[in-house]
Amino acid sequence: MLTQRAKQVDRRPMTGLESIYLWNILKGMMITLSHLFKKKATIQYPEQKRTFSKVFRGLQVLNRDAEGRENCTACGLCAVACPAEAITMEAAERLSGEEHLYREEKYAVKYEINMLRCIFCGFCEDACPKDAIYLSQTFAPANYGRKGFIYKKEDLLIPHPIEQPEAYKKALGEKVVKADG
Ligand code: SF4
Ligand code: SF4
Numbered sequence: 001m002l003t004q005r006a007k008q009v010d011r012r013p014m015t016g017l018e019s020i021y022l023w024n025i026l027k028g029m030m031i032t033l034s035h036l037f038k039k040k041a042t043i044q045y046p047e048q049k050r051t052f053s054k055v056f057r058g059l060q061v062l063n064r065d066a067e068g069r070e071n072c073t074a075c076g077l078c079a080v081a082c083p084a085e086a087i088t089m090e091a092a093e094r095l096s097g098e099e100h101l102y103r104e105e106k107y108a109v110k111y112e113i114n115m116l117r118c119i120f121c122g123f124c125e126d127a128c129p130k131d132a133i134y135l136s137q138t139f140a141p142a143n144y145g146r147k148g149f150i151y152k153k154e155d156l157l158i159p160h161p162i163e164q165p166e167a168y169k170k171a172l173g174e175k176v177v178k179a180d181g
Contacts, residue, residue, distance in 0.1 A: 057120045057135035060113055060151070061158050061171060065103055068160040071132035072111065073104035081127035086117035104130070111153040115140045137173045 017023050043050060052058075063071045074091035092109035094102045101107075118140075125134045133156075143149055159167035 052137050056137055057122045058139040059115075059136050060118075060124065060133055060156055061136045061175075062108075062111060062153065062156040063132050063134060064158055064161060066161060067100070068162050069099075069101060069103040070107055070157070071103055071130045072108045073106050073130055073132070074108040074111075075106075075129065077127045077129065078124035078133055081123040083121065083123060084114075084117040084119050086114045087124060088112045088114075108153060111156065113151045113156065115149040115151055116146060134175055136171065136175070 065071055074089055076089065076091075079085075079087040079089060088110075089108045089112070090110035091106050094105050094107055120135060122135050140149065140151070158171045161168040
């Protein structure tokens with residue numbers, strides 16, 4: 001026995017009342033009725049929304065620093081760490097004059113996450129040395145086609161903190177911004 005919770009099966013012969021199952025049907029109906037007066041486990045989504053746990057891991061966000069430059073340096077560590085092989089990217093060299101767009105000399109010109117593969121484990125966030133990706137408190141909305149679940153860089157990138165401060169703050173949610181971006 002692996003636990004102490006095993007329940008002994010009652011093998012006594014059934015009484016006359018038990019053999020017509022009426023008592024058991026009544027017992028079942030009483031349980032159903034009692035649930036009518038209990039607090040409902042379901043909610044009226046989307047009008048009502050649940051508050052998620054502090055450790056809830058949802059849709060990924062590609063982060064920027066305080067000046068609005070993309071943090072991602074296309075090192076590929078997130079893709080290597082991903083157990084679902086959901087991340088693909090293409091790197092490019094930052095050109096002169098693009099210093100205000102990308103924080104590092106290399107950046108991801110293409111970055112995609114397949115949300116149908118993603119298991120929201122958070123390994124990509126843990127693996128990232130640049131605080132460039134994190135899992136937010138939102139989840140991927142429903143979609144009619146498989147292609148709609150391939151999230152591109154434009155879908156994942158956080159709004160610009162200076163150009164769109166409100167949208168940036170909303171996207172940031174509970175995320176704590178590190179001092180170095
Ligand atoms: S959360 Fe996990 S499964 Fe999803 S992209 Fe990141 S590492 Fe891959
Ligand atoms: S998100 Fe982070 S780990 Fe992934 S490629 Fe960009 S810098 Fe590297």
